[in-house]
Amino acid sequence: MSTILGELAGVEATSPEYMKLHVLSKLALPLSISISILFVKDPASALSLVLIAGLACKAAGIPLSSIKKYLAVIVSMSFFIVLSFALFTHMPGKVLYEATLYKFKAEKGVFEWKIEVTDTSLTYASVFILRIFAMVLSAILLLGTVTDRDLIWGLRSLKLPFGACVAASLFFRGIQFFVADFNTIREAMMARGVDFARISLARKFLLYINALIPLLSLMITRSYEVSLALEARGIAPSSRALSSYHRYGLSHSDYIVLVLSLSLSLAYILWWWLL
Numbered sequence: 001m002s003t004i005l006g007e008l009a010g011v012e013a014t015s016p017e018y019m020k021l022h023v024l025s026k027l028a029l030p031l032s033i034s035i036s037i038l039f040v041k042d043p044a045s046a047l048s049l050v051l052i053a054g055l056a057c058k059a060a061g062i063p064l065s066s067i068k069k070y071l072a073v074i075v076s077m078s079f080f081i082v083l084s085f086a087l088f089t090h091m092p093g094k095v096l097y098e099a100t101l102y103k104f105k106a107e108k109g110v111f112e113w114k115i116e117v118t119d120t121s122l123t124y125a126s127v128f129i130l131r132i133f134a135m136v137l138s139a140i141l142l143l144g145t146v147t148d149r150d151l152i153w154g155l156r157s158l159k160l161p162f163g164a165c166v167a168a169s170l171f172f173r174g175i176q177f178f179v180a181d182f183n184t185i186r187e188a189m190m191a192r193g194v195d196f197a198r199i200s201l202a203r204k205f206l207l208y209i210n211a212l213i214p215l216l217s218l219m220i221t222r223s224y225e226v227s228l229a230l231e232a233r234g235i236a237p238s239s240r241a242l243s244s245y246h247r248y249g250l251s252h253s254d255y256i257v258l259v260l261s262l263s264l265s266l267a268y269i270l271w272w273w274l275l
Helices: 003-008 023-037 044-061 064-088 119-143 148-157 163-190 201-232 253-273
Strands: 097-107 111-116
Touching: 023 044, 023 064, 023 119, 023 148, 023 163, 023 253, 044 064, 044 111, 064 119, 064 253, 111 119
Parallel strands: none
Antiparallel strands: 097 111
């Protein structure tokens, strides 16, 4: 069965050993990376976390070339982060570049708006950019290794309510429906003569805003259809599954991954505490 990211972007894990892990292990590792991001405060810890996330994706068999699909978004976000630190923040440190944009005299002194790049601002900007890379890699690791079936079987093996398991599965399935509907609407717009490769960015933005109207309509229609299907099968939030045809227990490899995930978060918390 294809993973969530496999259905969305054609990227999924190829390691059979990793795919045999319990869904709790597949969720714990990217979750520990996401928690560790909160405690990253210096470039060394941020870079080490990116390397760990990349090694985890490599161990799962996810090609790191898949990040190219999101490289434009990461680069644009990085540019705006660096620009905001240069234009709207003043951090004490060694000044590397300085240029006055606007200056006028007021009653209480002189007001200056200037570009100021210091070693401290570059350090903070690099930490934010590396955090973004770690977040993208952890999301790829999660979505590239988890399937809808994993969610249902794994959460049920943890004795969670059957209705909660179905809701979790429908949440991820809803993401796939949204992307599929968006691609359908985009192809319909291209069939009517819209060339997304040649139009301006502002025009493209307006077209995507207009696409939200049929997207919302399709979301409401799908939600109604899913609710009718659940009602027809007698599934409610308090429903219980009376039978199970699959046993999905934790193995020794799962315990190792869980211990490593917990140790990773604790190590970065300790690193942050000692700084």
